[in-house]
Amino acid sequence: MALQRSDVQRVALLARLEPTPDQIDRLATELAAIVEYVDSLAEVDTDGVEPLVHAIEQTNVLRPDVAVASLSRDAALANAPVHNGVGFRVPAVLGD
Amino acid sequence: MADSLAELTAVEQLRLLNAGQTTSVALTTACLDRIAATDQRVGAFLRTTPERALAQAADIDRRRAAGDAVGALGGVPVAVKDVLCDEGQLTTCASKMLADFRPPYDATVVERLKQADAVLVGRTNMDEFAMGGSTENSAFQKTRNPWDLERSPGGSSGGAAACVAAGQTALSIGTDTGGSIRQPAALCGVVGLKPTYGRVSRYGLVAFASSLDQVGPLGRTVSDVALLYDAIAGHDPHDTTSAKAAAEPTLPQVNEPLKGLRVGVVPEHFAAGLSESVRQAVERAIDSYRQAGAQIVEVALPHARHAVATYYVIAPCEASSNLARYDGVHYGRRTDPAAMHARLAAERKSAAEANDATAARQIDTALVRLYRQSRSEALGPEVQRRIMLGAYALSAGYYDAYYLKALKVRRLIRQDFDAAFEQVDVIAGPVTASPAFKLGELIDDPLAMYLVDLYTVSANLAGLPAISLPCGLSPDGLPIGLHLMAPPLKESRLLRAARMFEASRDPLPLPRLD
Incomplete structure (x- = not known):
């Protein structure tokens, strides 16, 4: 199936990407080719088949409820592009 | 005797170290010298860390000389793909996004390497975030195949395979989400193991597709790969997907042939599309199992032909979710805020002047x-393509048709294997359809690159x-x-079966790099 420019723009917003107009055209073509290829999955009969999310189907992996050391605030902030010593700085979220 | 200590196998390096015939400092120096002499051409390493490596080596030598315990890798240099966290050291995933990222903790694999007294000499190149099959998606440099510098080493662990093939280090660590250890190993003529999912901890591995990613060893011999695998395998409470079963050491038994081995062969693996040189080499290999007394059994994997389509739904879906963390806020690169605010202001002004309320509403908030x-500037084209593909497949209206459908086909693929392994002990076939392709050959055709897997x-x-x-x-002198x-x-069975074949033939020479 063909992907429209508007599809690419909609998905780009969801994906928090900002392709240029040229990139939108190229992505529409490239993604359409890949989507057409993966559309072949439709021919597989999967009635009554349970999805396999993980190759090792373990559930409820628990550990004792004991506090253990975690990263210090300074270590957690050390790689932040902008921080004020106590938190991550971002542009105003409200009232923007 | 090899020209350089660096070119010996790890098992041999370890023997010399334990016999007091060399030191880890000498060995590490030899590796660093070999890298300095050859990596201008190969480009396997993003960076080396000589001071740290030599300090580590000196410490191991001191402990060995004093009769203290040393780890299982006792002073052998190991290269690590630049995707595993190493506390305080650059860990870039070959992405501009993480060009300056220094993780605050060690990946479990890195921690185990340190505990085993591996000398960490440097970090190898890769496709950005391990997405690709040629290492050409690295944001920083090209890696070339040591067998033919015009060709790709494969990917995404291209640097990991090339450094071992070039004799720069005997051992390296790679990761494999869809073939990223095995395909470059094949194209570079080395041995690469992708362990069972859950066998090696993923804690501190920068995630690409979490249900598929697995860390594994590369080396020039099966024994070397067994040695490194033994050092990193085993349960890790930090990884909830870690397998609970104990990982028994594989190296002690690796030379013991398997009696009554049943080798499965899938006829579809030899269908159209497989190059003649690969077909012949793989058929000869299967024949040598027959001569060694193994039984060759045809098995069917009826859903295998849907594997690439299944993979290219599941992996991008997981990638789009995993890579959402690169937001220019917590770590990684942020766009220049002043320029960004100026552009936003200009867009708002122009919408207001045109009195266009719809356009004004569609302008993003600053956050x-x-x-x-930040993401568009710092992530490369293939990474963005996969994020887009995953976001599309997971978006409203498509989830059932793509993601859920792919997970169901995934179970059918698994069930095919379960049935096949009722009849055989291992399944043998080709790794790639042809030997190493030229740099640039596939880079403009994403789908063709995907089919390499x-x-x-x-x-x-x-x-x-x-x-x-x-x-x-191959007739062109390229590894298969x-x-x-x-x-x-x-x-353990897999490594022993691999060793049986390896023992039946002469080892590949090191490629000439002069």
Whole structure:
């Protein structure tokens, strides 16, 4: 199936990407080719088949409820592009 | 005797170290010298850390001389793909996004390497965030195949395979989400193991597709790969997907041939599309198993032909979710805020002047624009393509048709293997359809690049251990890989089966790099 420019723009917003107009055209073509290829999955009969999310189907992996050391605030902030010593700085979220 | 200590196998290096015939400092120096002499051409390493490596080596030498305990890798240099966290050291994933990232903790694999007294000499190149099959998606440099510098080493662990092939280090660590250890191992003529999903901890591995990613060893011999695998395998409470079963050491038994081995062969693996040189080499390898007394059994994997499509739904879906963390806020690169605010203001002004309320409403908030611009500037085209593909497949209206459907086909693929392994102990076939391709040959055709994974992705989808080992050279002198897969947790069997074939033939020489 063909992907429209508007599809690419909609998905780009969801994906928090900002392709240029040229990139939108190229992505529409490239993604359409890949989507057409993966559309072949439709021919597989999967009635009554349970999805396999993980190759090792373990559930409820628990550990004792004991506090253990975690990263210090300074270590957690050390790689932040902008921080004020106590938190991550971002542009105003409200009232923007 | 090899020209350089660096070119010896790790088992041999370790023997010399334990016999007092060399030191880790001498060995590490030899590796660093070999890298300095050859990496201008190969480009396997993003960076080396000589001071740290030599300090580590000196410490190991001191402890050995004093009669203190040393770890299982006792002073052998190991290269690590630049995707595993190493506390305080650059860990870039070959992405501009993480160009300056220094993780605050060690990946479990890195921690185990340190505990085993591996000398960490440097970090190898890769496709950005391990997405690709040629290492050309690295944001920083090209890596060349040591067998032919015009060709790709494969990917995404291209640097990991090339450094071992070039004799720069005997051992390296790679990661494999759809074939990223085995395909470059095949194209570079080395041995690469993807362990069972859950066998090696993913804690501190920068995530690409969490249900498929697995860390594994590369080396020039099966024994070297067993040695490194033994050092990193085993349960880790930090990884909830870590397998609970104990990982028994594989090296002690690796030379013992398997009696009554049943080798499965899948006829579809030899269908159209497989190059003649690869077909012949793999058939000869299967024949040598027959001569060694193994029984060759045809098995069917009816859903295998859907594996690439299944993979290219599941992997991008998981990637789009995993890579959402790169937002220009917590770590990684942020766009220039002043320029961003100026652009936003200009867009708002122009919408207001045109009295266009719809356009004005569609302009991003500053925070959303910060995310979008930071990500678009710092992530490469293939990474963005996969994020887009995953976001599309997971978006409203498509989830059932793509993601859920792919997970169901994934179970069918797994069930095919379960049935096949009722009849056989291992499955043998090709790793790639042809030997190494030229740099630039596939980079403009994403789908063609994805199809390179044809023979390898099934093992990731099913979570199986699988290995690639050299089985010959093409008429052009390019290495060809033999692929062996085994049931979950049967790494020991897989390595022994691989060793049986390896023992039946002369080892590949090191490629000439002069």
